[in-house]
Amino acid sequence: MIKQKPTFVERPEGYVGEGFxxxxxxxxxxxARANSLWPLPFATSCCGIEFMATMGANYDLARFGAERLSxxxxxxxxxxxxxxxxxxxxxxxxxxxxxxxxxxxxxxVGACASSGGIFDTYSVLQGIDKIIPVxxxxxxxPPRPEQIxxxxxxxxxxxxxxxxxxxxSEEYRHLLASYKID
Amino acid sequence: xxxxxxxxxxxxxxxxxxxxxxxxxxPFGLLTLELKKQDVLPVMAFLRDAPTLDFGFLTxxxxxxxxxxxxxxxxxxxxxxxxxxxxxxRIKTFFPEKAPKMPSATKLFAAANWMERxxxxxxxxxxxxxxxxxxxxxxxxxxxxxxxxxxxxxxxTRTDKDDRYFGR
Numbered sequence: 160m161i162k163q164k165p166t167f168v169e170r171p172e173g174y175v176g177e178g179f180x181x182x183x184x185x186x187x188x189x190x191a192r193a194n195s196l197w198p199l200p201f202a203t204s205c206c207g208i209e210f211m212a213t214m215g216a217n218y219d220l221a222r223f224g225a226e227r228l229s230x231x232x233x234x235x236x237x238x239x240x241x242x243x244x245x246x247x248x249x250x251x252x253x254x255x256x257x258x259x260x261x262x263x264x265x266x267x268v269g270a271c272a273s274s275g276g277i278f279d280t281y282s283v284l285q286g287i288d289k290i291i292p293v294x295x296x297x298x299x300x301p302p303r304p305e306q307i308x309x310x311x312x313x314x315x316x317x318x319x320x321x322x323x324x325x326x327x328s329e330e331y332r333h334l335l336a337s338y339k340i341d
Numbered sequence: 342x343x344x345x346x347x348x349x350x351x352x353x354x355x356x357x358x359x360x361x362x363x364x365x366x367x368p369f370g371l372l373t374l375e376l377k378k379q380d381v382l383p384v385m386a387f388l389r390d391a392p393t394l395d396f397g398f399l400t401x402x403x404x405x406x407x408x409x410x411x412x413x414x415x416x417x418x419x420x421x422x423x424x425x426x427x428x429x430x431r432i433k434t435f436f437p438e439k440a441p442k443m444p445s446a447t448k449l450f451a452a453a454n455w456m457e458r459x460x461x462x463x464x465x466x467x468x469x470x471x472x473x474x475x476x477x478x479x480x481x482x483x484x485x486x487x488x489x490x491x492x493x494x495x496x497x498t499r500t501d502k503d504d505r506y507f508g509r
Contacts, residue, residue, distance in 0.1 A: 281487040319409045
């Protein structure tokens with residue numbers, strides 16, 4: 160049996176003294192958010208099966224603080240779209256996104272969610288970024304659990320380094336306006 | 342087993358409706374009839390109600406589009422199944438693309454409701470007398486009938502696909 164010391168998240172930059180530690184509040188909040196993401200799995204096809212493996216004991220997304228899946232958009236931080244989104248499903252996905260509270264992140268898992276994949280056809284949405292903003296794209300058809308975990312870690316990087324004022328910024332408002340979300 | 346065979350079914354239809362059957366064949370052992378448009382519903386009613394035939398199960402309705410068949414570009418195909426005799430029959434009818442109209446079979450079979458909506462959704466065939474003829478599978482905003490051959494299968498909004506890389 161391999162004995163390994165448990166690893167913890169790295170301490171952010173700051174000033175350490177005896178009995179105290181001073182740092183930036185932005186970094187502390189980023190650290191807390193990044194390691195306690197509540198994902199909302201929006202699984203419509205085979206990528207969702209890979210996600211089930213990702214949540215299982217072998218790969219275990221819980222190691223990244225994403226143990227608790229939220230099946231209500233209102234408590235979720237991370238929308239994981241896994242699978243083909245038909246045009247008829249598009250308004251549903253959009254409504255789920257709109258119901259999520261800020262700050263929120265979106266990851267498009269697999270070729271279908273990212274670009275429509277092999278389904279270049281009249282009934283399929285050609286990538287979810289046609290209707291909602293996307294932060295990270297995971298390629299693959301379907302991607303292996305390692306790739307999904309890599310995508311989640313990329314999201315964690317984004318969350319850690321996001322400015323606390325980003326959601327109030329003019330740029331972010333323009334982004335939402337370009338998707339006609341208010 | 343009652344011993345009902347395809348020739349008997351065909352003979353019974355021809356006795357009852359002498360001019361209705363335009364052509365008959367048996368591809369893969371399935372009796373396939375082409376009927377005139379106005380005869381489809383009476384023949385199906387007869388097939389359903391005749392006690393020896395008893396075709397009580399409408400298995401499928403679908404559309405078909407042959408752009409090269411002049412004046413008979415669009416068609417509707419009905420599949421009936423006699424569960425008692427375990428015999429199936431396929432009924433086809435064709436009409437011009439300019440007048441895509443067909444009487445609805447919903448009065449005969451309740452199952453025709455959704456199937457006719459699907460046929461309308463994909464081929465634009467209007468079923469007269471249907472109680473609620475609107476799209477069923479595609480988005481309501483769709484402004485064309487995607488299975489008709491004049492429309493391309495691909496979605497026009499695709500941006501990451503450059504035809505040069507696909508040999509087109």
